[in-house]
Amino acid sequence: MVPTNYYLILGAVLFAIGALGVVIRRNAIMIFLSIELMLNAANLSLVALSRQLAVHRGVQEFISGQIVALIVIAVAAAEVAVGLAIIVSIFRHRATVNVDELNLMRW
């Protein structure tokens, strides 16, 4: 049986890799992909921790954690739909998705 810590460490590493991707990349779609990676790392940590909590409080807590993870996936889907629609709309106007060139709001 794999201890919960191992899942948490993996979640932390994936989160850090996603955060690195968000900061480094200049393409808006790549930034979005890294955000999805961060969301999944958080999801993994959530499920592992709810399994650990279920050791003390019963299996219902684990199932509740899985339901919260499902809600996180649904929210991520909604966010991706709207965010990608925005990126497509920006690309239609400016013909670029390089975030360095999207600087209309800078003075």
Place this chain on the structure above:
Amino acid sequence: MGLLFFFCVAAAAIISAIFMTWQRNAVHAVLFLVVNFLCLAMLYLSLGAVFLAAIQVIVYVGAILVLFLYVVMFSTPAAVPAAKDPLRRQVGIAFLAALILLGLSLGAFIQQNTLLPSAQLRLLKEITAESAQYNLEELGKLLFNKFLFPFEVVSVLLTVALVGAIFLGKRRS
């Protein structure tokens, strides 16, 4: 045996995540993320969250990442200019910041006792087995009793996102 499986899948997840952030081509990056999400689905299976693993593959890989591929197809600039990155030095600082973030997180997790007492290990195994066996039944019972309100709110959220995405994506004539 379970530990060996975990280490192999975790290594595959980390390697594909690193490759994803270092790709020039957006399509390749999405494909590496597909590999990463499939590894995560296997990890959910090993945790006993079987429905979540299925939803991860069907919804996250099969719908969201496919949507990413569509948008990558629509929004690739025609001529790829060799744009000089104005903040090249930022890469080193970003790497350092990510290492600090990782160190802080690991500092919180590694301090704790990683060797569980045998009673807890046995309980963990039982909970994983029970969740894997009665997953859908228990999920259904909880989703429509205790989590009814969040369920309905998520439905409204998805409808709003659908309307918003259609409106934002329409070509203004």
